[in-house]
Amino acid sequence: MNFKLSEAIAVLERTPSTFRALLGGLTDGWIGCNEGPETFSPFDNLGHLVHGERTDWIPRARIILAQGPDRRFEPYDRFGQVRESAGKSLADLLDEFATLRAENMATLRAWSLSEEQLALEGLHPQFGAVTLRQLLATWVTHDLGHVAQTTRVMAKRYRDDVGPWRAYLPILDR
Amino acid sequence: MNFKLSEAIAVLERTPSTFRALLGGLTDGWIGCNEGPETFSPFDNLGHLVHGERTDWIPRARIILAQGPDRRFEPYDRFGQVRESAGKSLADLLDEFATLRAENMATLRAWSLSEEQLALEGLHPQFGAVTLRQLLATWVTHDLGHVAQTTRVMAKRYRDDVGPWRAYLPILDR
Numbered sequence: 001m002n003f004k005l006s007e008a009i010a011v012l013e014r015t016p017s018t019f020r021a022l023l024g025g026l027t028d029g030w031i032g033c034n035e036g037p038e039t040f041s042p043f044d045n046l047g048h049l050v051h052g053e054r055t056d057w058i059p060r061a062r063i064i065l066a067q068g069p070d071r072r073f074e075p076y077d078r079f080g081q082v083r084e085s086a087g088k089s090l091a092d093l094l095d096e097f098a099t100l101r102a103e104n105m106a107t108l109r110a111w112s113l114s115e116e117q118l119a120l121e122g123l124h125p126q127f128g129a130v131t132l133r134q135l136l137a138t139w140v141t142h143d144l145g146h147v148a149q150t151t152r153v154m155a156k157r158y159r160d161d162v163g164p165w166r167a168y169l170p171i172l173d174r
Numbered sequence: 175m176n177f178k179l180s181e182a183i184a185v186l187e188r189t190p191s192t193f194r195a196l197l198g199g200l201t202d203g204w205i206g207c208n209e210g211p212e213t214f215s216p217f218d219n220l221g222h223l224v225h226g227e228r229t230d231w232i233p234r235a236r237i238i239l240a241q242g243p244d245r246r247f248e249p250y251d252r253f254g255q256v257r258e259s260a261g262k263s264l265a266d267l268l269d270e271f272a273t274l275r276a277e278n279m280a281t282l283r284a285w286s287l288s289e290e291q292l293a294l295e296g297l298h299p300q301f302g303a304v305t306l307r308q309l310l311a312t313w314v315t316h317d318l319g320h321v322a323q324t325t326r327v328m329a330k331r332y333r334d335d336v337g338p339w340r341a342y343l344p345i346l347d348r
Contacts, residue, residue, distance in 0.1 A: 011204065030184070134335065138332075138336045138343070141336055141345070145325070148329070151325075155314075155315045158314055158315045163312075164302075165311075165312040170319075171323075174348065
């Protein structure tokens with residue numbers, strides 16, 4: 001096991017800047033491209049992360065920390081960002097993500113979680129018992145996965161343009 | 175085909191900031207982790223990109239643009255960043271990448287490439303004839319692929335820490 005709270009926070013607090021550096025100011029060609037119907041564009045990836053800031057990670061952590069009689073999480077709405085992002089620009093979402101993530105990092109830091117608290121459990125709708133440590137490790141991994149997904153979607157825009165180099169670029173066929 | 179020079183430059187000029195946002199100030203635990211022997215850590219990914227700035231993209235573009243009698247590219251040394259990175263810190267590499275990439279973007283912009291120039295060919299050691307357009311599209315895709323690889327390597331550090339969520343995080347098993 002590799003999880004350390006301080007290292008997890010270090011990644012989580014960087015993700016909004018990573019998305020801003022990667023996407024800020026790009027054309028709709030890059031922001032809106034996707035891998036086909038029902039797949040996420042870079043814009044959708046960002047909207048999905050914003051939605052998670054409001055509805056997923058910290059709310060679930062609160063359920064675990066409260067240790068009330070019902071520790072079941074709300075099922076996560078993987079397409080909730082469609083409503084979340086409606087009518088917003090990329091710049092709006094970048095700002096919103098930065099603000100919400102900073103608030104959530106302030107909350108997480110203020111908890112000063114102990115090892116005992118990290119071992120507390122909640123009930124995942126599919127998996128059953130999961131610990132707060134697993135939830136926070138998943139948050140980090142989920143962030144990194146969406147950076148990877150965003151860059152993969154963008155890379156595939158040039159799948160045909162690279163010609164024979166496609167054989168050396170495994171990201172184009174993932 | 176989706177390649178547009180201005181859009182390609184927009185991605186290429188952002189990559190150093192993306193790496194700085196993603197990695198700047200992180201612990202060695204994040205910077206040095208990898209997927210096993212002979213695989214790239216985040217630090218190695220960055221060193222590889224620095225090496226490419228010196229030896230790959232612009233030098234190959236120059237060979238194509240010159241249209242001399244020998245248009246064969248030097249074979250690319252995929253592990254050349256081992257020498258390139260020796261004794262350097264992450265902060266050194268981030269600065270070096272930003273400087274070299276800015277210089278290379280200035281060069282690329284100053285060329286004001288025409289459609290005719292983008293269609294000129296060089297000789298790849300494995301693939302044979304490739305165009306300047308394909309080379310530049312590959313440069314963009316290669317950057318995005320190394321952002322994706324860097325975040326994948328980092329995500330896998332928590333493969334066991336996420337517990338049952340692993341089933342929902344395909345990046346952990348790529």
